[in-house]
Amino acid sequence: MTDYKGVKTFDELIEREHGKIGTDSLNKYEEGAQMFILSEMLKQARKEAKMTQEQLAQKAGTKKSYISRIENARGDIQLSTLIRIFEKDLNKKIGLTFL
Numbered sequence: 001m002t003d004y005k006g007v008k009t010f011d012e013l014i015e016r017e018h019g020k021i022g023t024d025s026l027n028k029y030e031e032g033a034q035m036f037i038l039s040e041m042l043k044q045a046r047k048e049a050k051m052t053q054e055q056l057a058q059k060a061g062t063k064k065s066y067i068s069r070i071e072n073a074r075g076d077i078q079l080s081t082l083i084r085i086f087e088k089d090l091n092k093k094i095g096l097t098f099l
Contacts, residue, residue, distance in 0.1 A: 039073040045090045
């Protein structure tokens with residue numbers, strides 16, 4: 001069991017749970033967190049466009065199951081596909097920041 005004594009910040013909690021920057025555990029955690037954020041952004045944009053998953057899938061030339069997997073943070077998505085769905089199919093601008 002992890003000892004949380006002395007943990008005062010969220011960053012300290014994440015480090016205690018997943019290790020320092022560069023560890024496989026932290027990298028996997030951050031990848032999952034980013035996928036969750038993207039999935040929620042896609043879901044919100046789709047709902048703002050008043051589209052069902054089926055409608056978005058048809059417009060994007062893919063299957064409803066693919067949109068569902070992305071929205072549930074269970075699927076990988078290529079950057080080019082993500083940009084196309086947001087910009088072409090949902091009429092949203094997307095900006096990326098690399099750290």
